Amino acid sequence: MKSLIKLALAALVTYAAWNAGNAWLEFIKVKDAIEELTTFGTKLSDDELRAKVVETAYQHGITFDGDVLIRRETQHTYVDATYTQRVSVMPWYVYPWKFEVHVDALTLSGLK
Secondary structure, X not given: OHHHHHHHHHHHHHHHHHHHHHHHHHHXXXXXXXXXXXXXXXXXXHHHHHHHHHHHHHHOOOOOOOOOEEEXXXXXXXXXXXXXXXXXXXXXXXXXXEEEEEEEEEOOOOOO
């Protein structure tokens, strides 16, 4: 009986870790894609860059909660956005995990 309880606990921990890990991995993929867009999209206007960021997130199955904020400074472009993903940590419980995407990219516009 004791072994069965330990096995059930191990299965629950594995289930939660698998689902949380997949959500985190998707966050990393989206953040990396946005950083690449931001680094090499210097010729895009703010609205075009925002549209590409939203499109990239949508391709990964993510919809941002609010506006995508874009700020440009000398050789830096900043992108801030948030989204909430429902992560099933237990078979009977779903946790709303809020992800905050913050990208500070060095833009490569003037480099030769």
